[in-house]
Amino acid sequence: MTPIRLLVLAAGLLVVAxxxxxxxxxxxxxxxxxxxxxxxxxxLRTTWRFWGKAGLxxxxxxxxxxxxxxxxxxxxxxxxxxxxAGLIVGFAMMxxxxxxxLVDPQGRATFLTDLYFSGTNFFTIGLGDVSPRGWPGxxxxxxxxxxxxxxxxxxxxxxxxxxxxxxxxETRVTMLDGWAGSPPTAAALLFxxxxxxxxxxxxxFLEEWELWCADMLESHLSYPILxxxxxxxxxxxxxxxxxxxxxxxxxILAGVEGAPRHAAQRxxxxxxxxxxxxxxxxxVAPRDPAEDRLPEAEFPRLEAMLARGxxxxxxxxxxxxxxxxxRHFYEPYVAALSDLLLMSLPTWMPxxxxxxxxxxxxxR
Numbered sequence: 001m002t003p004i005r006l007l008v009l010a011a012g013l014l015v016v017a018x019x020x021x022x023x024x025x026x027x028x029x030x031x032x033x034x035x036x037x038x039x040x041x042x043x044l045r046t047t048w049r050f051w052g053k054a055g056l057x058x059x060x061x062x063x064x065x066x067x068x069x070x071x072x073x074x075x076x077x078x079x080x081x082x083x084x085a086g087l088i089v090g091f092a093m094m095x096x097x098x099x100x101x102l103v104d105p106q107g108r109a110t111f112l113t114d115l116y117f118s119g120t121n122f123f124t125i126g127l128g129d130v131s132p133r134g135w136p137g138x139x140x141x142x143x144x145x146x147x148x149x150x151x152x153x154x155x156x157x158x159x160x161x162x163x164x165x166x167x168x169x170e171t172r173v174t175m176l177d178g179w180a181g182s183p184p185t186a187a188a189l190l191f192x193x194x195x196x197x198x199x200x201x202x203x204x205f206l207e208e209w210e211l212w213c214a215d216m217l218e219s220h221l222s223y224p225i226l227x228x229x230x231x232x233x234x235x236x237x238x239x240x241x242x243x244x245x246x247x248x249x250x251x252i253l254a255g256v257e258g259a260p261r262h263a264a265q266r267x268x269x270x271x272x273x274x275x276x277x278x279x280x281x282x283x284v285a286p287r288d289p290a291e292d293r294l295p296e297a298e299f300p301r302l303e304a305m306l307a308r309g310x311x312x313x314x315x316x317x318x319x320x321x322x323x324x325x326x327r328h329f330y331e332p333y334v335a336a337l338s339d340l341l342l343m344s345l346p347t348w349m350p351x352x353x354x355x356x357x358x359x360x361x362x363x364r
Contacts, residue, residue: 009097015090016147023083023151027158029222039086040079044225047075052342065234068342072229076162079225080155084122087151091144092118101137104130117141122148165219166229172212173231173241179205182235182357186247187302187349190256191309199311202248203260206267209245213270216242217277224281227341233357239343243334246271247348250326255315256306268326275333284340286332293331294348296320302348 022039051071058064092114095102100109102117109130117130121144132141176182180189193199216238220226231237249268252259279286294302299320303313313319338345 005097005099007097008093012090012093012095012097015086015093019083019086019090020147020151023155026079026223027155039082040225043079043082044075044228047071047078048228055342062234064342065230069230072225075228076159076225083151083155087144087147088115088118088122091122091140091147094140095137098136098140101132101134102130103133118144121145123152124149162223162226165223165226169212169216169219169226169238170231172208173236173238174233176236176241176244177357180244181350181354182233183240183344183346184236184244185346185348185350186244186251187305189244189248190251190259190306190311194306194309194311197310199258200260202252203263206245206249206260206263210263210267210270213242213245213267213274217270217274220274221277221281224278227278227282227337230343235357237343239334239337239341240346242271242274243330244346246275246330246334247346250323250330253326254323255313255319257312257314272330272333275330275337279333279336282337282340284336286336287339288332289335289338289345293345294323294327296324298348299323305349 018039025038026040048071051068055064055068055071058067092111095114095118096111100111100114102109102113104113113130117132120127120130121141124145132138176184179192180186189205190199190202193202227238245267249264249271252261252264253268303319306313315322334345337343
């Protein structure tokens with residue numbers, strides 16, 4: 001075995017090991033991986049940079065959201081293709097490093113023969129036109145066949161898990177339409193509950209969202225690609241939902257008469273924990289929003305809207321200062337995620353004349 005073949009053999013073994021470990025961390029390992037130099041991270045950052053720029057060239061709204069919604073599923077397929085191609089090339093390099101111990105009816109085996117044999121063996125096609133000779137080549141063939149079968153079965157078996165997590169996340173996001181409008185706003189939620197004398201229900205609402213945040217934290221830290229999966233409607237998103245919940249909690253903690261402060265504290269802590277950890281996963285630093293979501297001059301309008309629904313702020317003038325202080329704990333993080341994922345943040349109050357999704361129809 002010549003030095004160059006020995007070097008290629010070692011390189012092929014390294015390629016196979018890197019791909020298998022990357023797939024294990026991305027699909028099987030149920031926890032966040034802090035290491036930044038990973039194949040899946042490189043692919044996500046590179047492809048999203050181009051896909052996001054292409055999406056921004058489209059008009060804001062339905063067309064842009066439709067285009068961006070293809071990224072998550074397509075990137076998931078791309079990862080599978082890259083992993084499979086890496087394993088095929090890696091095993092072909094190892095076969096070549098062993099001296100291409102293959103029987104080729106068309107003549108002397110070359111690296112292209114090794115690549116062809118590796119592909120048919122990895123996908124367990126077993127055409128039989130090229131076969132290994134000698135025990136090293138046969139052993140490597142058995143190892144690749146077993147690896148290919150196990151890899152494909154494992155990865156394909158995990159695909160339904162991604163869509164189950166996505167569906168579970170989106171169920172509660174879709175339900176926000178009737179609670180707080182689309183896009184959801186904190187003022188709309190509290191106004192509707194206060195108007196119907198149902199402010200006590202906000203405790204149950206926040207408890208359910210506390211569980212949602214905890215579930216999302218676990219699933220999206222393990223599978224960050226889920227963050228790129230977008231909602232069915234262009235005016236809804238998981239980021240808008242969690243931001244609205246943080247707004248509601250902050251408003252209650254600033255002083256809403258009759259609202260459950262303890263439930264708000266727990267949900268606020270869980271939701272902020274989620275957005276902070278997601279910023280760490282995507283390596284984006286917190287930043288102030290480009291525009292103030294609730295300028296000081298707008299606070300009296302918010303207070304007046306809540307008052308019309310029978311919701312009163314107990315701290316009077318101090319409520320605005322307390323709310324501004326609490327917003328500082330989470331708004332830089334949701335703003336960073338908004339810039340990265342190209343998802344709009346909700347306003348504090350609904351736009352004049354805004355209608356819920358359930359009230360709309362193409363047939364009017």
